[in-house]
Amino acid sequence: MTDLVVSVAVLGAAVLLSEVLRRTAARFSPGEYWTYLLEAASTFQLCCCTHELKLLGETAGLELPVGLTLTYFMTVVHLMTFNGASCNPSGALESVCRGTSTIRAALVIIACQFGAAVAAQYFAASVWTLGLSDVHIRHQRFGFRCFDPISGTLLEAAAVEMACAFTIQAAAMHVHKVDEKLRVHFIAAVITGLVYAGGSISGAIFNPVLAFSVQFPCSGHTYPEYCFVYWLGPFLGMASCILLFEKIVPFLSGKSTIGLDVPAAPKQKTQ
Template sequence: MAADLVISVAMIAGIVLVSEAVRRAAKRLCSEDYRIYLVEAVSTFQLCACTHELKLLGELGRIESNVGLTLTYIMSTVHISTFHGASCNPAVIVEHLCRGTTSAKGAAVIICVQFAAAVVAQFAVAAVWSLGLSDLHTRHQKFGYRCFDPIGGTLLQAAAVESACAFCMTAMTMHIHRVDEKLRSHAAAALITFLVYAGGHISGAFFNAVLAFSTQFPCSGHSYPEYCFVYWLGPVLG
């Protein structure tokens, strides 16, 4: 189990390092018009790919909850610190559209980029898992990369949890400027970790439509419309 955890952490670190290298290259080589889309795509890929591995550790690796929450906090801090302004969340883009800070065309392109990156993340992690770098990956491959349904309550309860989590994150985002700049990523990561702890057993606590699309929609247990209700409508209402 310890070896599986080390390999998974190494895989996650590799994803972050490669993604950061691409972001920095984009910053140097791409014009601002294209840079925003590339950074959004790479950051969304990083978020989804890392979450796939963390989800695998929790479901098949059966890591202890305190280890899982610690990894959630660390990775949340890393993501926030490396995203370079990317939202990686369609609900945030919709909010910007409603506030008039982005155009309908720009919002549509960014959301399409996010979902495309989420799909790429699915195939990328499956390709890495197929290498059998750890016993955990080998077992997952033998099971046909089958994932488990995290919804532990009714659909209404799960949607309510996703909505409440999204509301809390939005409220924090609106007031995070009051926190010292050096502590902002840690404050956000602490809230994310708490929400995962509080609501994870009911809905999985994704509160991000594109992240749920990448990591949860391929799982058995519920239909696509039901997943859309929980993981798309819930966060938007929040």
């Protein structure tokens, strides 16, 4: 129970720190710089919280309902504090494809996201070094090592990541049909369900920058193999979802999407 309380406190500290960064950026960084700093601060929050949740889930022996409840709760917190940040390179690439963002802006956003992902690794290690709980102390003794996050084959793991990305993209594209007060909870429920369904095979990350921060440092596979699973899989899932709902389905139904201004769907993933 003490481990859980400490981890919840760490999650709260990460969210609070990120919120301070967001508000400071909003006050002193006008224009496009605010967008870049928003992405950095929100991605930092997402990665920090996922590091702590992953450690807690793997070493503290949490019961499944408790783990899923934390996942759902933190997803709601993220969605309510991100202020529209995607925290996902796929979101930046989608904006370029839709013509709502330039290539330069997308590259800067992606760079900010990966920079924040690396910063989150150092933040998590610094917190664990303090030895605030038995879980942190044990993890420190092992040199903060994490082990193979993939339990199936590479194709199975990539398929899971692709399916998860497809599902969350579809949910984001159709969330406007849900009552506005329930949209955050709808997305949080979908993400929690995906974590439950695919977490045992690949970790159900379906976010390239989050995987880079949380999964890539783990032993068991090479970087190219992790890229295949955690980068190519989610990208194909997102692209196939857009192709299906905005091209194939309208074509089969005799409708056209040409000229429609379809907003980019958010790509938030939390655990």
